[in-house]
Amino acid sequence: MTTTTHGVTQEQGAAAPRCPGPPSAMLDGPVSHAVSKVARLHRIVAGRLLRELGLHPGQEFLMMHLWDNGPVRQSELIKTVGLDPSTVTKMLQRLEQAGHVRRCPDPADRRASLVEATETSCGLLQQVREAWAELERRTLTGLDEAESAELLRLLRKVEGALCTEAATDPTCRTDPDPG
């Protein structure tokens, strides 16, 4: 076994590094690496939970804001969620087509449009809330109260750092947490 005729004499398991000796590229940023992984897994789990509700991950944020705040100017929505305007436009188009959202031109400003959650979409509110509670539960499996609180604190801190960091242009919305 091993000695593949390709010229690559693979010992078992230990493949030959392609480039000079720096050990593992991951070691440069362990936290960044962890963040990326957690982010992906978190999104997958969220996606699975939301799929049953007919929502795609990311759309919850928009809907939540609409449910909470009622009719809103699209620009305001964009500011609060902090996403790219084009992203929000396309998401709203799909949400509108799905019947979860209604849009009408703002009479006070002919270029703006007002967005609101449809009546039927309100049935989703409770389910989405439950899905998020479940997501939170699964996310924090294995963490006790103190650890959860500490994690939240640290994430908020990182969020702040990255926010001011990434805030060259994009509006960075750190929601003032009332708690």
Add this chain to the structure above:
Amino acid sequence: MTTTTHGVTQEQGAAAPRCPGPPSAMLDGPVSHAVSKVARLHRIVAGRLLRELGLHPGQEFLMMHLWDNGPVRQSELIKTVGLDPSTVTKMLQRLEQAGHVRRCPDPADRRASLVEATETSCGLLQQVREAWAELERRTLTGLDEAESAELLRLLRKVEGALCTEAATDPTCRTDPDPG
């Protein structure tokens, strides 16, 4: 106040909630919310740093693994990065077209293919490492050593939880960290 006849009687600032009284949907999952936000910001910052190198966020992982481990079966690569096979296929197609990666059929298994980083791509290694170090630095701005370590520990724990959680099918690769 603000009896919204649906004619949008907007008092200033305080928009009328569209749906019954549950306060803020975000309160259901503060940590999940924080994770999502941090994830997005982190990705943006990473994207900006990698853009200068001609890489798109997410591609680093593939390249890092290739740099570290040399020629690898695509299936193995898929397992280690934990992404969807189709995702890896498309990323590799683009990386190949960009000249960062080379692929050849595995002589030992005619359906598999071997992937390796090109010689020229090795010039990127150092830059990518630096970019990730910078990303890590910016991520951890405002956190001291102890906090960083704790954050890492908690993230790893969450990763494990979400991993077993999301591991209905997808191979969940939690790299055994040697340190």
Add this chain to the structure above:
DNA sequence: ACCCATTCATTGGCCGACCAAGTTAAAATC
């Protein structure tokens, strides 16, 4: 030998998300 289940990789479709340009309308300036 044959069939069947696995595995490997790809394609197509869709969505979130970015950027870059472009369009229209409102504000600001002159």
Add this chain to the structure above:
DNA sequence: GATTTTAACTTGGTCGGCCAATGAATGGGT
């Protein structure tokens, strides 16, 4: 009041990422 600037979307393009389904080769049963 006419011109410039700024704001509010929209469109087109590209990528990462998922799922679902397909094609092709391997391997295990019997």
